[in-house]
Amino acid sequence: MTLEQHHGPNILALGRTAALACEALWPLLLQAADWRRRQGAGPAPRLSAAHDPRLGMHLHDGQWQLHGAWPLAAHELAGPLLPLVAEVPAGTSRVVGQLGQSLDGQVATQGGDSGALNGPEALVHLHRLRALSDAVLVGTGTAVADNPRLTTRHVSGPHPTRVVLDVHLRVPPEAGVFTDGLAPTLLVCDAPDRTRAAQRVGAHQVLAVPGLVDAAGQVVWPALLASLRERGLAVLLVEGGGVTVSRCLAQGVLDRLHLMVAPVLIGQGRPGVQLPPVQHMSQCLRPRARAYRLGEDVLWDLDLRSG
Ligand SMILES: NC(=O)c1ccc[n+]([C@@H]2O[C@H](COP(=O)([O-])OP(=O)(O)OC[C@H]3O[C@@H](n4cnc5c(N)ncnc54)[C@H](OP(=O)(O)O)[C@@H]3O)[C@@H](O)[C@H]2O)c1
Numbered sequence: 001m002t003l004e005q006h007h008g009p010n011i012l013a014l015g016r017t018a019a020l021a022c023e024a025l026w027p028l029l030l031q032a033a034d035w036r037r038r039q040g041a042g043p044a045p046r047l048s049a050a051h052d053p054r055l056g057m058h059l060h061d062g063q064w065q066l067h068g069a070w071p072l073a074a075h076e077l078a079g080p081l082l083p084l085v086a087e088v089p090a091g092t093s094r095v096v097g098q099l100g101q102s103l104d105g106q107v108a109t110q111g112g113d114s115g116a117l118n119g120p121e122a123l124v125h126l127h128r129l130r131a132l133s134d135a136v137l138v139g140t141g142t143a144v145a146d147n148p149r150l151t152t153r154h155v156s157g158p159h160p161t162r163v164v165l166d167v168h169l170r171v172p173p174e175a176g177v178f179t180d181g182l183a184p185t186l187l188v189c190d191a192p193d194r195t196r197a198a199q200r201v202g203a204h205q206v207l208a209v210p211g212l213v214d215a216a217g218q219v220v221w222p223a224l225l226a227s228l229r230e231r232g233l234a235v236l237l238v239e240g241g242g243v244t245v246s247r248c249l250a251q252g253v254l255d256r257l258h259l260m261v262a263p264v265l266i267g268q269g270r271p272g273v274q275l276p277p278v279q280h281m282s283q284c285l286r287p288r289a290r291a292y293r294l295g296e297d298v299l300w301d302l303d304l305r306s307g
Contacts, residue, residue, distance in 0.1 A: 026157075106267075134161060138162075225253075
């Protein structure tokens with residue numbers, strides 16, 4: 001993998017030393033994710049950069065930390081990614097939402113085009129999020145509109161299990177995720193729909209969750225997360241679209257939300273975050289937030305468990 005593939009085309013702006021450090025840090029983040037997936041398998045390793053053993057990562061109170069004189073760019077790379085590799089207490093999940101959006105809060109045009117919304121650095125960040133997660137989930141609307149691959153082709157690292165939340169079995173069985181064989185895929189439906197779902201995509205690609213949908217037609221996320229954990233999938237990236245991420249946010253399911261804001265105005269498109277109306281600013285969510293540059297875009301990393 002070239003430095004440009006690693007960081008996007010603005011590699012020159014980053015500087016070669018910083019770029020090399022970031023390139024050395026990424027495999028350590030992958031190793032930390034791998035260690036988390038095998039949690040309990042021996043003491044936590046002390047990870048060292050291949051080009052300089054004084055630079056590394058270690059685990060402290062369940063959180064990975066950088067040690068040594070890493071350049072600022074490496075800290076900027078690690079900042080939004082370290083929470084994904086932290087230990088996950090038994091019986092719990094970690095859920096990170098992401099949306100790439102315009103300055104005016106849209107995630108696609110009205111016709112459903114979101115392809116060129118964000119820049120290449122944001123795309124690399126999204127693929128890093130996928131590589132550090134156990135599973136990546138999209139809603140029906142995204143699976144139908146984008147026919148996404150949900151792989152990690154822009155970074156090194158494993159593909160996550162692909163999860164399509166398709167309560168009404170609306171996603172065509174010919175969709176790439178069900179047919180391309182690039183990574184394991186699960187169609188999530190309610191238990192009574194197991195047979196119909198299996199007829200569409202094959203029983204091995206169906207996760208039928210008892211009690212997935214409540215009387216009001218809402219997804220019961222704790223039931224879904226528990227079923228994913230039974231398959232060893234404890235860290236979940238909810239990749240979109242706006243409806244699915246918003247519902248997760250409203251129901252308090254998300255631990256963090258990564259909003260990648262691109263300097264573009266869409267006007268009337270497909271909205272990103274939508275929450276029930278409130279009267280006063282004091283009732284609004286104001287989580288602890290940190291901003292990172294991703295080329296032309298700005299990543300807002302929101303800690304929804306703060307405060
Ligand atoms: N910029 C980005 O980062 C990004 C990321 C992903 C997608 N997108 C864009 O977003 C658009 C699609 O997004 P979207 O918001 O329209 O759709 P979406 O979130 O992908 O899917 C929404 C649908 O999923 C089902 N659903 C989700 N949560 C549910 C819940 N809690 N309870 C019951 N059903 C639930 C519903 O389907 P039913 O109607 O079958 O019940 C709902 O209509 C596309 O144009 C895509 O290109 C952008």
